[in-house]
Amino acid sequence: MNAIRTARQRARDELTREIKAEARRQVVAEGPQRLSLRSIARELGMASSAIYRYFPSRDDLLTALIIDAYDSLGAAVEHVEHHVPRENIRARWQAMCAGVRSWARQHTQEYALVYGSPVPGYRAPEETIAPASRVAAVLGQLLADGWEANVLRPVRAPSLPPGLAGQAGRVADTIAPGVPAEVLAQALVAWTQLFGMVSFELFGHLVGSADPADEFFDHAVECMADLMGLPAA
Amino acid sequence: MNAIRTARQRARDELTREIKAEARRQVVAEGPQRLSLRSIARELGMASSAIYRYFPSRDDLLTALIIDAYDSLGAAVEHVEHHVPRENIRARWQAMCAGVRSWARQHTQEYALVYGSPVPGYRAPEETIAPASRVAAVLGQLLADGWEANVLRPVRAPSLPPGLAGQAGRVADTIAPGVPAEVLAQALVAWTQLFGMVSFELFGHLVGSADPADEFFDHAVECMADLMGLPAA
DNA sequence: GTCAAGTCAAGAGCAGTGCTCACAAACAGG
DNA sequence: CCTGTTTGTGAGCACTGCTCTTGACTTGAC
Structure with a gap:
């Protein structure tokens, strides 16, 4: 070059x-x-x-936008999470959740592009997985730090079935080295809850129930923090 | 007529x-x-x-399909949930979760139509909210039954902020009469987790992590059952 | 400095789309 | 029967993604 x-x-x-x-x-x-x-x-x-x-095609243009959107979300979440004291694991989780939500609310269409229904039938996977895992890496690092500091007290996890244990272990290896599969399985639950909640808010599925979603969002974030055993203080 | x-x-x-x-x-x-x-x-x-x-327009046709999809999902979930002994609250929850997932996997495009990104910019709300709440009503009824039988032992819920308490209370009134707002707030968390997880599975966001999602799905359903305090037996 | 190879924009054109409108049949109720 | 409402038709408008040929430009080796 x-x-x-x-x-x-x-x-x-x-x-x-x-x-x-x-x-x-x-x-x-x-x-x-x-x-x-x-x-x-x-x-x-x-x-x-x-x-x-x-x-080469309209879909390729959209794919490029998707990659940019992943990157923009990742950068935004990294930014807010890095302004929290490293030792306060729970606050870091709260910050990254707030970061995801606030980015999503400010970039509704781009969020929909990425986490909504895949538009062209099938998605080009290869180029998108790297930027996609960027925001997941934030959660991974946070868990790794918490585990290393020995402050994680996860809710009793019944012994994981072998398949899930393997999957969670593999995710841990790439994103949260050292963290046991049990913790990472809970984190996956929290992860899907977070994005499910944000999607429901943006796509109008909370209008009848938790329409101004701020308080509900905070509540859910706390529930998931407890599930993962993030320390209260 | x-x-x-x-x-x-x-x-x-x-x-x-x-x-x-x-x-x-x-x-x-x-x-x-x-x-x-x-x-x-x-x-x-x-x-x-x-x-x-x-x-009158392409979008109106799509809206009609959306209503039908809501109805189809609702019917499917009602069907599987009704084959479980009424007193086994936890099994009813498990059944309805499995019902949602299995319907979603069998009707990917229709699921995306309903729970994916709203395609035409904005959604016609009025005609869709009734069929949309049909599957939510299943969860409500199940919670109401459990509460009436006094078997729900929800995870300690820190006193809800007034706004959320009001919202959850209003949902309880329409869908799960008698159930306290604290339980319903947890149910909303479980609800969003369920659909977030299904969406992630269908839209390919679990490919790197929990790709065959069966075990992870069961795990999450258990976690959420615990969160809502559904009795173990 | 020249000139072939490679790159690029333009324009015409194809096949398709949603949607509108004037018109002609078919039907319904008085 | 016949009047007024519905329904189906076909032409047409304005738009879309995409392809292909044509001609102009840039590049880098000779």
Whole structure:
């Protein structure tokens, strides 16, 4: 790789960025449904066919936006979580939950793009799993720190069935080294609860029940913290 | 209302059904994205414009499918839950969770339609909330029965903040009469966990971690049963 | 400095979409 | 029977994703 890129390469990178920016603008404004390559080209003052030099299809453009969204969420959560004293494990969990929710509320369409129904039938997995695990890594690190400091007191976990123990162990190895599978199984429960709750709030499934969801959200975060055995203080 | 409808009315009902059936076929086969009024008309041997005599727009057709999906899910869950002895509260919870998951796995696209990202930007709420609460009512009834039999031993719930207590109380009034707000708040946590977990499984967010999700699912169901204080036996 | 190879934007065009509208049949109730 | 409402039709508008050819531009080796 040369740091000095050719003029052509620089123009290409810039245009790629501009296309993505305009696409994101449209997705945010009107949803992924209404994203149109032609209107992007119109807005950028170029022929619609030229877009295909940069993204082979509409779905590929959407995939690029998805990756960016994962990255943006990961960065946001990392940011808020890093402003909490490292030794206060429970506060770190609370911070990351709040971070997820607040990012999701500020980026509804991008959240829907990532955690809503996969739009084009099937998702391109390879390029997305790395940025996707970024926010999961925050939880993993937090658990690893708590385990190392010997402050985790997880709710009695009945001995895990072998399959789940294996899965949880493998996740622990990559994301939370040292943490036993029992703790990680609980963390997976908390994890799915968190995103289920945020999705329900954003997608309107709480309107009849916990509509201003702030208090319910805090309540659930505490319940899950207890489930994982995060220390109270 | 006359039970004997005119020939015209009968034809209209039948065609409405056929349009929905063909639409559902397409959604199941290729996703809501690819649903096309023109191809429905083609398949039914009629002019595309004729569809608009029955559904004013594509989104209205989708809304009709959503209502049907809610109803189908509700019926399925009611069915499996009713085959469990009424006094075994925990088994009823397990059965309804399994029912939700199994319906979701058998009707992926319809589940995504209902619990995925709201496609057209905003959802028509009024017509959907009634069928939507049908499956929630199963959980409510189960909790009400358990509370009346005095077998619920919920995890210590720190006194609820006033807003959440009010919300949970109102839900209890409509769905689980007699059940205190503290229990219902936990039930809401379990509720969101259940659908978060199912969504993650269907939408591929567990591929790296709990991919064959059976054991993890059972584990989470147990955790949530404990959280709500459902009796072990 | 020249010139072939590679890259890129443009425009026309294909096949498809949702939706509207004027019109002609078919039906319903008086 | 006949009037007024429904229903189906086909043409048409404005739009979409995507492909392909054509011509202009940039690049880097000679």
